Amino acid sequence: MSGTDRAAVVAGLGVWVPPGVVTNDALAQQLDTSDEWIRSRTGIGRRHIIAPGESSGDLAVEAGRRALKSAGTDHADVVVVATSTPDRPCPATAPEVASRLGLTGVGAFDVGAVCTGFVYALGVSAGLIESGFASTALVIGADTFSTILNPSDRATRAVFGDGAGAVVLRGGAPSEHGALKGLHLGSDGTRSRLIEVAAGGSRQRSTGLPPDEADTYFTMEGRAVFAEAVRHMTASVQETADRLGWATADIDKVVLHQANARILAAIAERIGVGSERFPSNIDRVGNTVAASIPLVLADANSSGELQAGQKVVLGGFGGGLSWGSVGLVWPDISTC
Ligand code: COA
Numbered sequence: 001m002s003g004t005d006r007a008a009v010v011a012g013l014g015v016w017v018p019p020g021v022v023t024n025d026a027l028a029q030q031l032d033t034s035d036e037w038i039r040s041r042t043g044i045g046r047r048h049i050i051a052p053g054e055s056s057g058d059l060a061v062e063a064g065r066r067a068l069k070s071a072g073t074d075h076a077d078v079v080v081v082a083t084s085t086p087d088r089p090c091p092a093t094a095p096e097v098a099s100r101l102g103l104t105g106v107g108a109f110d111v112g113a114v115c116t117g118f119v120y121a122l123g124v125s126a127g128l129i130e131s132g133f134a135s136t137a138l139v140i141g142a143d144t145f146s147t148i149l150n151p152s153d154r155a156t157r158a159v160f161g162d163g164a165g166a167v168v169l170r171g172g173a174p175s176e177h178g179a180l181k182g183l184h185l186g187s188d189g190t191r192s193r194l195i196e197v198a199a200g201g202s203r204q205r206s207t208g209l210p211p212d213e214a215d216t217y218f219t220m221e222g223r224a225v226f227a228e229a230v231r232h233m234t235a236s237v238q239e240t241a242d243r244l245g246w247a248t249a250d251i252d253k254v255v256l257h258q259a260n261a262r263i264l265a266a267i268a269e270r271i272g273v274g275s276e277r278f279p280s281n282i283d284r285v286g287n288t289v290a291a292s293i294p295l296v297l298a299d300a301n302s303s304g305e306l307q308a309g310q311k312v313v314l315g316g317f318g319g320g321l322s323w324g325s326v327g328l329v330w331p332d333i334s335t336c
Contacts, residue, residue: 007179008126008137009172010328012073014066014336015298016059017048017163017285024158031154038158039283043261047161047286049146057087059164060142061100063294066336067138067166068101076138076168078107080125082117082290084319085144086110089200097140107134114195115257115318117141117290118165119185122314122326126180129171140166141290148197150217159260160218161286165294177308178331182243184236185324191228194221195319229263232323234270237315240325248273252310253330255300257317258282258292279305289318298335308332 023046024035038044050059060081068074079101081094094108107128113120118141125137142164149156172179197218198204199211233256241248248271256264261282268275279300288295293314300306308330315325 004130005174006130006132007172007174007176007181008129008169009176010167010178010180010331010333011170012067012069012071012168013166013294013298013301013333014063014068014070015163015165015295016062016066017295018050018054018059020049020051021046022049027157031152031157033154033158041262042159043280043282044158044286045283048163050144050162055087056083056085056142056144056164057093057097059144059162060093060097060140060166063142063164063166064097064101064138064140067168070333070336071168071170073136073168074102076103076106076136077134078125078128078137079103080109080111080121080137080139082111082113082121082141083143084112084114084117084289085147113318113320113322115259115287115289115292116316116320116322116324117318118293119314119316119324119326120322122180123183123185123324125169126183129169135171137169138166139169140164141292141294143289143291145218145289148218150214153217155222156218156220159287161288163285163288163291163295165291165298167294177329178333180326180328182240182327183324184239184243184326186232186236186322188321191321192319194224194228194321226260226263228321229259229317230266230270232321233257233315233317234267236323236325237267237271237313240313240327244327246311246327250311251313252277253300253306253312254278254315255293255297255312256315258285258296259287259317301333301335306330
């Protein structure tokens with residue numbers, strides 16, 4: 001993505017959500033909320049949730065298997081898993097995912113950038129391909145935020161769902177459909193506490209004291225995060241378009257992290273591109289964190305909303321704070 005004559009090209013796309021569904025009405029039976037509130041404030045109608053004993057790694061394996069099938073291969077030189085809900089705090093989830101896919105021996109590691117994880121993982125993997133280190137990469141976004149939400153927090157429980165999505169990247173030419181280009185990444189650690197799980201890491205554990213139960217759960221300052229998401233995703237998408245020499249009016253599809261339907265609408269208005277160019281599946285899956293972008297890509301590709309040859313910008317925003325975008329001309333692939 002930096003002007004070399006070798007590019008990372010999207011060659012396959014696979015997704016998986018667990019079968020368990022929690023509707024807004026089901027949430028309203030447990031919490032002081034309603035289908036009307038959740039739909040009007042977020043655009044979400046339901047979300048998928050893993051079964052007891054399942055993990056992000058399980059979802060990653062299924063999405064990875066499907067992406068390899070979509071690409072018509074059973075091999076990748078490197079496996080990268082973007083997740084903030086690893087199977088265990090240590091080790092990384094990716095080596096076990098790789099082995100379960102029959103890829104013991106390949107390079108495998110996790111990327112932690114919360115809801116921007118998939119864009120960061122694409123960027124790192126593309127760099128490994130462009131440098132000649134790898135010929136192919138399996139890039140997976142998998143998260144199970146249902147496992148870290150406070151059961152009594154109606155704001156976060158309304159928003160998040162579980163899922164996984166993956167792409168296979170292969171080496172190719174920058175002029176090919178599917179070649180990733182115009183990568184932009186950013187962060188702002190001064191605002192890291194807007195989205196966090198406060199306990200369980202070295203800062204809390206080094207105190208030697210047991211954590212407050214509330215600190216073991218994910219917390220988010222919704223209003224502030226909303227404003228930051230609109231600001232940074234808008235700027236990042238525009239930055240990627242600039243790097244590619246694309247006028248925003250030339251972008252056929254802006255495929256963003258699905259955090260809130262109102263965030264997507266606000267960004268569409270700021271960029272000056274109609275909302276119909278922003279594919280969305282948030283009503284059916286909610287915010288699936290690192291899985292969000294591949295899941296919405298898969299839905300739009302399968303429905304025909306996304307067509308080969310269209311100019312596409314992918315964009316994410318999340319904890320860190322972190323954000324990023326990358327562009328491509330959509331390739332002719334089928335989703336598995
Ligand atoms: N049902 C009913 N009421 C709810 C609710 C729910 N599920 N969730 C929050 N509320 C209430 C709040 O308790 C608050 O009540 P109060 O005024 O009595 O204190 C009121 O709604 C407004 O809360 P606020 O947080 O300001 O609501 P909001 O309109 O900003 O919506 C979010 C909350 C979480 C949906 C919204 O802030 C959001 O989507 N933020 C960004 C999320 C995001 O992008 N996260 C991931 C980053 S990648």
